[in-house]
Amino acid sequence: MSKEKAIKIKVSLLQMGISQAQIARDLELDRSTVNQVINGTRRSQRVENYLNEILSKAQSVKNDVRNYEGNIGQDNGQENE
Structure with missing residues (x-):
């Protein structure tokens, strides 16, 4: 992974409130292993796959929120009198 991608992953995890330690616990690995994979010095x-899964879920939620926010206040075809 590139340094830029590692930073994006770390920021996304931070925004979701998920720590590398939590990922390590979920996968029953050392935290250092998760850190090395994120930083691109190790492959696993x-x-x-776990990172892709949780980050894609987060992206899906972001898209849902954007769609919801985009629909707020839009004319639903009914006129107020």
């Missing part, structure tokens, strides 16, 4: 398909 298991950690990468």
